[in-house]
Amino acid sequence: MALIEQNKMPKEGAVIWDFPLRFFHWAMVGVVAIAALTGYLFEGWWLNIHVYAGYALLCLLLFRLVWGFMGSYYSRFHHFPLARGEVIAHIKSLLKGRSKEYVGHNPVGAWMIVILLSTLVLLVLSGLFVWGGQENSGPLASVASYGIGKASEEVHEVLAGLLMAAIAFHVGGVLVENFIFKHPLIKAMITGRKEGAIAQGQVRVAHSVLGIGLFVAIVCGVALWVNAAQGPRFIGAQNATYTQECGDCHLAYHPSMRTGDSWQKMLLSLENHYGEDASLTPKKRAEILAYLQENNATTFDTKVAHKIGRIETASLRMTDTRYWQKKHDDFKPATFTHAEIGSKVNCNACHQDAADGRFSESAIKLPKGVKK
Amino acid sequence: MRKMIFTLLGVGALLGTSYAAQANSVLILEGYQAQAQMDDPAFREFSAERGQEFFSQNHTGGKPQTPSCTTCHTADPSGAGQTRAGKTIAPLAISKTPDRYSDFEKVEKWFRRNCTSVLGRTCSAREKGDFITFMKTR
Numbered sequence: 001m002a003l004i005e006q007n008k009m010p011k012e013g014a015v016i017w018d019f020p021l022r023f024f025h026w027a028m029v030g031v032v033a034i035a036a037l038t039g040y041l042f043e044g045w046w047l048n049i050h051v052y053a054g055y056a057l058l059c060l061l062l063f064r065l066v067w068g069f070m071g072s073y074y075s076r077f078h079h080f081p082l083a084r085g086e087v088i089a090h091i092k093s094l095l096k097g098r099s100k101e102y103v104g105h106n107p108v109g110a111w112m113i114v115i116l117l118s119t120l121v122l123l124v125l126s127g128l129f130v131w132g133g134q135e136n137s138g139p140l141a142s143v144a145s146y147g148i149g150k151a152s153e154e155v156h157e158v159l160a161g162l163l164m165a166a167i168a169f170h171v172g173g174v175l176v177e178n179f180i181f182k183h184p185l186i187k188a189m190i191t192g193r194k195e196g197a198i199a200q201g202q203v204r205v206a207h208s209v210l211g212i213g214l215f216v217a218i219v220c221g222v223a224l225w226v227n228a229a230q231g232p233r234f235i236g237a238q239n240a241t242y243t244q245e246c247g248d249c250h251l252a253y254h255p256s257m258r259t260g261d262s263w264q265k266m267l268l269s270l271e272n273h274y275g276e277d278a279s280l281t282p283k284k285r286a287e288i289l290a291y292l293q294e295n296n297a298t299t300f301d302t303k304v305a306h307k308i309g310r311i312e313t314a315s316l317r318m319t320d321t322r323y324w325q326k327k328h329d330d331f332k333p334a335t336f337t338h339a340e341i342g343s344k345v346n347c348n349a350c351h352q353d354a355a356d357g358r359f360s361e362s363a364i365k366l367p368k369g370v371k372k
Numbered sequence: 373m374r375k376m377i378f379t380l381l382g383v384g385a386l387l388g389t390s391y392a393a394q395a396n397s398v399l400i401l402e403g404y405q406a407q408a409q410m411d412d413p414a415f416r417e418f419s420a421e422r423g424q425e426f427f428s429q430n431h432t433g434g435k436p437q438t439p440s441c442t443t444c445h446t447a448d449p450s451g452a453g454q455t456r457a458g459k460t461i462a463p464l465a466i467s468k469t470p471d472r473y474s475d476f477e478k479v480e481k482w483f484r485r486n487c488t489s490v491l492g493r494t495c496s497a498r499e500k501g502d503f504i505t506f507m508k509t510r
Contacts, residue, residue, distance in 0.1 A: 249455040249456075249457055249459055250455060250457030250458065250459050251457075251459070271488070272435075274456075275435045275436070275437035275438070276435060276485070276489045277435075277484070277485040277486070277489045278485060279484065279488075281481075341458060342454055342455075342456075342457065342459070343456060343457050343458040345457050346457055346458025346459065349458060
C-alpha cells in the first residue's frame, strides 16, 4: 500500500515520455521525411514508396490516438495544457521573452501536437482516397470514385503544405525552447527524462511493452485490412474472345481506353487497321462488338477512362489525345522504337498494369536501358 | 514402378500432342496440295526453296508499312519477330514452335490477313504450301 502511495507522488528525474511515445515520435520523423521527399521531389513511379509511408503513418497515427487515452501521464491528451487561459498566459510570457518550463508539453507545444496530428490524419485519409479513386489501388479502390480521388488530391496537396508549415513551427519552437530558454526538450524526447522536472505518474516497463504490443497489433490489423480490401487486378469484366483476338498483335487494350463509338468504328474498319489487315470472322467481330458496347470508356470510372478513353480522336488513336502526349512529352521519339518497347502503343512495355486498365503511376517501370 | 509408368505416360502424352500437331499440319498441307492441283493440274509438289524466296522477297501491291514477311518476322524464321505495335511474335520455324501450323482456322486467319497486308491479295494454295514446307525445314 505504501509503495503505491509513494509511486503516485511527483518524482524527480522520472521518465516523462514513455518508450512507445518516443518510438512514435522518431518513427514519425523518418516516415514523414520519406513521404515528403517522395511526394514533392520524386517522379510518379516512386508513388509506391510514398504509399507505403502512408500506410506506416496510418499505423503510427492510430497508435498515437489510442496512446492519447491509455499512454502514460504526459502522453494522454487529457493532460495536455490546452485551456485558453493557459495558452494566453503562455503566449504573453513568450512575448516578454520568458517561457515557463512545463514537465510535459507547454500550451503552445500541445496545440502544435493537436494541429500536427489532425493534419496528418487528414493527409492519410485524403491520400487513401487519391490512391483509391485516382490510381484505382489500395483498400478504397472499389469505394472511391475517380472524381473523389481527383478532389482528394487537391485537398492532399493543401494539407501537405500545411503540414510542412506546422513542422517548421514545431521544430522552430523546440529549437527556441531548447537553446534560448534552455529547456532540454530534444534530450527529453531521446532519453524520455527531463532533468530537474518533477513528474506526475509513473512509467512502468510492462506498460511500455503493452504499448509496443498495441502498435504491432495495429500494424497487423492495417496490413490485413489493406490486403483484404484489395480489389481484382483486372478492372471490370473480361471477354476471352476480345482478349485473344485483339491481343494477337498488340496488348489487348483495356476496354476503358476508347468510347463505344470509337470501338465500333475501329471494328468496322479492321481490314485496314493502321496499315494492316486485322480482319475478323463476322461471328467473332459481332461478339467483340457486343462486349465493347457494354464495356467502354463511358462505363468505367477510372483515370484512363476519363483522361484518354473518353477523348475521341479522328484517328481513333489514344496516342493522339492531349493527355497521352502531355504525359509522354519527356521521351524522345527514338525511345518508342527501342527494342524493348517497339512502338508508342506497346503500353505494357512500361506500364505493368496496362492490361488491367489501371495505369497507376506506381506501376511504371522503364525497361533496362531506357531513360527519361 | 509407378513412377516409371507416370513418366512413360507423361512422355507419351507429350509425344501424342506433338504427333497430333504434326498430323494436323500434314492434313493442312494435304488440303493445300489438293487445292494447288485443282488450281494447276501440272502442279507436282511444294518446294522449300520457293517458300524461302516467297518469305524473304519484297512484294508489291500490299500496304507500304509491310513490304515483306520479314518486316515483322525478321529474316530468320527460327528467331522471334515483333509486330509493328511492339509485341513479340513466336518463331515461324516448326522446330521452334511445333504447334505453329496445326490449327487450320488460325493458319487461314493469318494467311488471309498477312497476304492482304504484304501482297495486297490472297495467297494461292501453292504459296501457302511452299511457305509451310519451308518452315518445316527450319
